[in-house]
Amino acid sequence: MPVTIEKAFANSNNVQSWFYQQKPDSWGLNTSISPKIYPKADFRNKEVGREKEVDVIHLPSSVKKIISDSRQLLELKDDWDGEGSLGYSEGTLNKAIKFLEENAKNYFRSSGLWVTAPEICPGPNGSIDLLWKLENRELLVNIPVDENSLADYYGDDLGINTIKGKLNLTEKHEWILMWLTK
């Protein structure tokens, strides 16, 4: 199914769009795609003198389903595992989803590729884990409960190539997906 990217500028009649065509299921397979880029024009809204962008990228249905399924985490209340584990809040889950959506889209903008969808799974102490398992690389990002805390991440190639650190969730981090798909 083609993935459509539409970029339009608010308050402008000059709405432009261009389209990428993608192999079916490329999200899941982490395969490369051959973007067909159709002519685009100057999108800036000169009438209002500013570049107010409305940027809509339609995520593949596979990742939409993963996000939709992740709402089940909200059914896990305190002591959901019989071991006293904390339940999951909508705020923490929304942070995880936002991190996923924004960085996946930014990665797509940069590379024209969709990265393999992660698993969204229960983390310790009310936090949420995003786990990418590719053939040669794996990455775990832990989204904390605390609004102001940094997210922890670790990734490796099942060998000697590793990355580890903390992420400020208010910033862009598509680089980490570039590392993952390298």
Add this chain to the structure above:
Amino acid sequence: MDSNVADEITLTWQTENVSDEDFLYMRVHKNWFQPKQNITGLFKNHGDGMSTDWSYYSTPQETRNRVKQFGKNPEDFAVIKMLVANVKSIEGQTVTHTPDIPNNNRSHTDVFGEKDVEIRLKFSRIFDIVTQVEDPVE
């Protein structure tokens, strides 16, 4: 139980060395498998360590059934196993036999060491499910 018997059990259940070729069993509540079968969050310390059962003194079924004494239903739990050598190979993790006398669990073994994202991801690579939630309780 009088104090003499308690003393005898304490002496009997001394800490032993856990062999590399043995396994550690852990219960996993069925909710860990919703919505995905990934359990990176399972690997965390409760207090100082992560509780497991040593295969030398426990079977997977015994590990599963042990929840009965805490008023829980074994049917709600699966059991995973991890090779001790693989656990010890994860940076900073040590395996220590810590018999749980109050709960009459001689197999109780702690895995000590920090469980950050790196460690949890590595734990998620070394387990196998030996008892499924759907398996009948024996």
